Amino acid sequence: xxxxxxxxxxxxxxxxxxxxxxxxxxxxxxxxxxxxxxxxxxxxxxxxxxxxxxxxxxxxxxxxxxxxxxxxxxxxxxxxxxxxxxxxxxxxxxxxxxxxxxxxxxxxxxxxxxxxxxxxxxxxxxxxxxxxxxxxxxxxxxxxxxxxxxxxxxxxxxxxxxxxxxxxxxxxxxxxxxxxxxxxxxxxxxxxxxxxxxxxxxxxxxxxxxxxxx
Ligand SMILES: C[S@@+](CC[C@H](N)C(=O)[O-])C[C@H]1O[C@@H](n2cnc3c(N)ncnc32)[C@H](O)[C@@H]1O
Numbered sequence: 001x002x003x004x005x006x007x008x009x010x011x012x013x014x015x016x017x018x019x020x021x022x023x024x025x026x027x028x029x030x031x032x033x034x035x036x037x038x039x040x041x042x043x044x045x046x047x048x049x050x051x052x053x054x055x056x057x058x059x060x061x062x063x064x065x066x067x068x069x070x071x072x073x074x075x076x077x078x079x080x081x082x083x084x085x086x087x088x089x090x091x092x093x094x095x096x097x098x099x100x101x102x103x104x105x106x107x108x109x110x111x112x113x114x115x116x117x118x119x120x121x122x123x124x125x126x127x128x129x130x131x132x133x134x135x136x137x138x139x140x141x142x143x144x145x146x147x148x149x150x151x152x153x154x155x156x157x158x159x160x161x162x163x164x165x166x167x168x169x170x171x172x173x174x175x176x177x178x179x180x181x182x183x184x185x186x187x188x189x190x191x192x193x194x195x196x197x198x199x200x201x202x203x204x205x206x207x208x209x210x211x212x213x214x
Pocket of ligand 1: 088
């Protein structure tokens with residue numbers, strides 16, 4: 001399901017700050033050569049991450065779900081030179097492809113790929129987390145979110161991608177595991193009074209979460 005008409009999305013993208021031409025090259029290569037290129041976040045979502053990065057000025061970012069490295073590179077282009085993006089993925093082939101593009105960027109040194117099941121590797125990042133981007137397997141989102149919340153810096157922000165799941169979150173009755181997991185987590189976040197949250201209908205739904213200032 002497309003939530004925003006194509007022409008409106010193009011207009012928004014044109015007005016907004018978007019990633020470099022190297023990111024576009026990476027996205028084109030992915031679309032032509034890699035299965036499931038629909039998983040790329042694209043320029044409008046990257047623009048929202050860009051805005052958040054300029055607000056938060058994060059030193060430590062963790063990304064769940066590298067794929068071919070588009071979102072990691074888009075974030076690396078915005079963080080300061082001492083910022084680090086730890087990006088977790090189970091697929092070594094797509095992470096290696098990502099590395100070949102990051103190597104062409106003056107910002108590539110800020111990205112640290114970690115290969116393996118994210119549930120097992122996330123514990124390697126112990127620094128307080130300033131920005132967390134969750135974009136891996138949906139059934140583990142809750143565990144990723146809890147880890148993020150437990151390790152979030154006071155100014156930290158968590159972004160959960162695909163929280164509209166192509167509109168399937170509106171379905172009731174017999175649901176597949178991913179839809180069920182996303183709906184349950186959204187409800188948990190909604191009712192957690194410690195959190196400020198906003199669900200943006202950008203691309204497939206970006207849920208932005210922050211701890212309330214005490
Ligand atoms: C939606 S894609 C990430 C897209 C990426 N953020 C981008 O915009 O280019 C999801 C990724 O999560 C990875 N993934 C799925 N299950 C995983 C797991 N259990 N642990 C780590 N990575 C996983 C997949 O291999 C896939 O590359």
